[in-house]
Amino acid sequence: MDYIQRFHTSDRIHIQVFANASEEVSVNLNNLADGTSTPVTLSTYSQNDNVQMYYAILRELKDSVYTISVNGMLSEPFMVCSSDTLLDETLLVRYSHKSNNSPFDNIFWIDDAQQVFNFRMEAGFKPNGYSPQVSNEQYRNQMQEIEELYSIPYDIYNLTIGNSSGVPYWYAKLINRILCLSLVEIDGTKYVRSESSVPEMTQVIEDSQLFQISVSLELQNNDIAGIGGTPESGSSGSFPMFKIDHAKDGEMLQYSAEEAAFINTDKVEV
Incomplete structure (x- = not known):
């Protein structure tokens, strides 16, 4: 095994299984350290007339390595650990x-x-x-x-x-x-x-x-x-203001720090 996913005991592990409305679903949590297998209590949610979702949340598991089996199909192993070292890593x-x-x-x-x-x-x-x-x-x-x-x-x-x-x-x-x-x-x-x-x-x-x-x-x-x-x-995130007062032909826009906006003027001041 090259890699194993790790969870902390405080994490919430969601399980969602989708099945036909007429299909039965069973989920087991398998503790590989002590060789026990525990049925997972599932809730149901009707996604539509044909599909039913079975779901559960695993929490506060003991330190061990686990797998989950769904109707006999087995997941990859994962580890649950209570050490604060895991939180640092x-x-x-x-x-x-x-x-x-x-x-x-x-x-x-x-x-x-x-x-x-x-x-x-x-x-x-x-x-x-x-x-x-x-x-x-x-x-x-x-x-x-x-x-x-x-x-x-x-x-x-x-x-x-x-x-x-x-x-x-x-x-x-x-x-x-x-x-x-x-x-x-x-x-x-x-x-x-x-x-x-x-x-x-x-x-x-x-x-x-x-x-x-x-x-x-x-x-x-x-x-x-x-x-x-x-x-x-x-320094606001809005666009710069324009203050146009009685505009005339030939006038141009120049930025006025006093007005904090572009104003119309007939001469450019530098």
Whole structure:
């Protein structure tokens, strides 16, 4: 076994099984350490007249290695650990969506109850993966003197997934789909994909089936107000103002710092 996925005992592991309305579904949690198998109590949700969803949430499992069997079909093993060391080595991704129309074959809303899925992975934000950015607009007069009309700073963070041993390729596929959703939290902070960034994979060693994956993210909420409260008017994210007063032929626009806007004038002052 090259890789085993790890969860913390505080994580919530969602199970959703879709079946024909007439089909019976049974799910068992198999503890590989002590050789026991425990039936999982399932709730049901009717997706439509023909499809029934059986679901459960596993939580507060004991430290061990488990598999899940669904009607005799066996999952890959996964590990559950209560050690805080696991929290230091991994990040918890919580994800959901505004509707059930998503890239995933699952249900995010059961009636009015939103389902938030958990996925834990070996990952982190390296200091050299931070990139400061700015969205701004400037005015330059005829003397090539420049003035900042508005300026909004923001940040891009490069998320690195996989330790020195790497992770399977399907992590990249899963993360790419997760970043298509309306709710993505990484260790409690909301992130979104930066522009059209996609996960990029690098083999840890030649011919290995494990990879390190990187993708660029931005904070969903850009807190730029600082201690002083709201930004000054000249630094707002709106378009610059234009104040036109009794416009005449031959007049031109010039930026006035006093008015904090472009005004019409018959002469250019420098």
